[in-house]
Amino acid sequence: MGGRIRDYWNPFLETLPREKLLQIEITNFRKYLAYAKENSVFCRKKFRDVDPEEIKTIDDLKKMPLIDKEDLRIAQANEEPTIYGEILGVRPEEVSDYRQTSGTTGKPVYVPESYESWQWRVEVWCHILWMAGFRETDRVFVPFGYNVYVAFWEGHYAAEKVGCEVVPGGALDTRGRINKMIEVKATALMNTPTYGLHLAETARKMGIDPRKIGIRRMQCAGEPMPQATRKMLEEVWGAEVYDHIGGTEPCAWGAMCGERKGLHLLEPFFVVEVLDMETLSREVDEGELGVAVVTPLGRRSFPLVRFNTKDVVRKGRDECACGRTSMMISGVEGRTDDLRKIRGVLFTPVSVEEILRREFPMVSEYELVVQKKGIMDEISLKIEPEGDLGAGTLSELTAAIAERLKMKTNLTFMIEVVKPGELPRYELKSKRFKDLRGE
């Protein structure tokens, strides 16, 4: 066991030699698949040709079909015997919580949790928060109304289980939340990256330096966070900022340790495959981009076997200075849903955010729109500067941004400067990218 025992939520598991981790994963995968086939009509149909006992290695998984979100929507189209359709893996009366996806890419998927499945999710989140340094001495402020979305519910209950004191900050506006954080002397935050920036911006407008509020750490959730955005948050809050990756359907399956150099896969709670983007049939090598396919091995209420998350990640190493032995991903590059072909060039909006946050911190908000002008695609970028920069500086700024984006994406952007405060602010998933070509 490397490191000190209390550095880990579960020192036995987190420092287990990799071959042992994989042994647990494959054994539990077989059990989980057998359970799913027995208890979920959807899984029974989907995996009718797969015998769990024939799964001997992780490579054997590659012969099995994948589940994607559209499969789940179809399986829920017939809302019998419950709204969860044929996916449900427990008796309807065992369901204790209703959650749903945000519906960004279509009709929301309804996600049932039994008490057991919910506790399993909370346990996974305890790993995430402990890795991010949340401890009994933290007072965690969660500036959201959690609604039917899962992330902050998980974070709330896990923080409580870890031993933190949790302060829900839902029914307040942003100024009210800042005042509350100060009043209760919060030491930690859980929010979306976008809202973390908005909170800081609002605090400054109130004449309060966010660095002096006393926040020591922040766990982000709800939307992708490029490294540059994470570093910007660390700078404006004077706090350690942690990322994770996951979704409503499979739960969170990767998280950041104190080293903050990539994300650890949460093995052996999940089997995570990183597959080549073209065929989805080959595990990619270290350093290569691939699509994450995830099996959450403890979720019996909503059995998901080989769920295609559509998250595009770069496969990392299985070594980290923190002593954990889980495989890592070195970066989250976006989602296959977000990949667009514009004028024949593959484009992902995350690349714009990365450049703006890293190189142009005077841009406080932005919005990207792609539309047809005649037969040509046109991509425009609205930027909102922080404060009054003056005409000359703005002109230099737009020229510099256009040049950097051209170099990075090989696309020409029409750049428009809008007044401070004109662009929308988001609490949950931000919608800064609009593709209007189909309208």
Next chain:
Amino acid sequence: MANRSMKKEAGVLKEMKKKIDEIERVTNELKALGTGVPVVEKNVRVIMSITHALKFGISDVAEVMN
């Protein structure tokens, strides 16, 4: 040295796994005794859910270490 530490760890894990199995067994006995009584049935469900998490974190590791 490392081997001795692994052995010690495996021993501790084995003992913890035994206790988790025992919790499960005793909880099931409690469930049987309290059939139909909400306070027993609902709290048994809570205990079993936590046991599920412990089996993932401890019992599974004990099995591969022994």
